[in-house]
Amino acid sequence: MLDKHHKLEAVGAPLLAPDEPPAFEVINPEGNAPYLLVCDHASSRIPASLNQLGLNEAALREHIAWDIGIADVARRLVARYDVTLVQSAYSRLVIDLNRYPNHSSATPDLSGGIPIPGNLDLSSADVLHRADAIFWPYHNAVAAALQRFLARGRVPAIISLHSFTPEYRGFRRPWHVGVLWHGDGRMAAPLLAGLEAIPGLCVGENEPYSAKSPLGYCMDVHGMGAGFPHVLVEIRQDQIADNEGAIQWADRLGALFTKILAQPGLLKVDHHAAG
Numbered sequence: 001m002l003d004k005h006h007k008l009e010a011v012g013a014p015l016l017a018p019d020e021p022p023a024f025e026v027i028n029p030e031g032n033a034p035y036l037l038v039c040d041h042a043s044s045r046i047p048a049s050l051n052q053l054g055l056n057e058a059a060l061r062e063h064i065a066w067d068i069g070i071a072d073v074a075r076r077l078v079a080r081y082d083v084t085l086v087q088s089a090y091s092r093l094v095i096d097l098n099r100y101p102n103h104s105s106a107t108p109d110l111s112g113g114i115p116i117p118g119n120l121d122l123s124s125a126d127v128l129h130r131a132d133a134i135f136w137p138y139h140n141a142v143a144a145a146l147q148r149f150l151a152r153g154r155v156p157a158i159i160s161l162h163s164f165t166p167e168y169r170g171f172r173r174p175w176h177v178g179v180l181w182h183g184d185g186r187m188a189a190p191l192l193a194g195l196e197a198i199p200g201l202c203v204g205e206n207e208p209y210s211a212k213s214p215l216g217y218c219m220d221v222h223g224m225g226a227g228f229p230h231v232l233v234e235i236r237q238d239q240i241a242d243n244e245g246a247i248q249w250a251d252r253l254g255a256l257f258t259k260i261l262a263q264p265g266l267l268k269v270d271h272h273a274a275g
Contacts, residue, residue, distance in 0.1 A: 031084035054117030069240035076250035175204035187231035
């Protein structure tokens with residue numbers, strides 16, 4: 001899966017060319033729904049200056065590069081429920097937007113058993129270069145979207161959407177969906193109850209990943225740090241592999257989010273909320 005013609009970009013040269021998209025896309029910025037969707041791993045795109053990080057196209061279609069299927073669900077939620085969405089425009093392999101940028105997992109040199117040549121021996125200057133071009137612009141866009149809610153006199157909820165592989169290291173994951181949370185269960189508790197009430201669904205609480213000792217930047221900073229209601233949702237990728245699955249999950253989640261966020265008193269700033 002490696003490209004022998006890979007070479008590192010020159011630190012200091014622009015990471016993104018003028019004709020490449022910016023680090024993020026904001027869709028429906030004036031949406032009327034009472035929550036903000038964030039999609040940290042919506043894209044598998046690599047800046048041209050990074051020469052695909054030494055990977056071939058097949059590797060970049062894999063889960064190591066992005067959360068397969070989740071952008072489709074997010075866009076359908078926007079269209080059906082008038083939601084604002086902030087989504088990434090570049091692969092998590094360049095810099096993971098849901099990790100603290102100085103953590104080694106933000107720019108892994110091995111992911112899913114696949115070496116990432118373009119991430120080998122990165123200096124702190126290399127990482128800073130990527131963070132300045134992609135990480136901070138994306139998170140500044142999330143912060144600005146949240147401020148637009150407050151400017152309209154509304155406290156937003158934040159919902160982070162992800163997807164996970166059906167199998168990991170030979171283990172067939174039974175969960176169709178996972179709800180990840182830590183400390184503030186205002187969104188997680190009713191969402192878990194609502195999903196568990198749907199016949200045939202296997203629902204994981206902090207599965208297949210745990211948020212109890214999180215590396216996650218987005219919910220930690222924008223949710224917990226600001227005191228906004230928040231939750232992270234992971235959908236198994238085979239559930240959203242086609243249009244029918246994406247529509248079904250957008251409708252399931254949209255209906256539950258609407259019901260949950262209509263609860264009196266939920267949409268408020270609370271730095272001490274606990275599940």
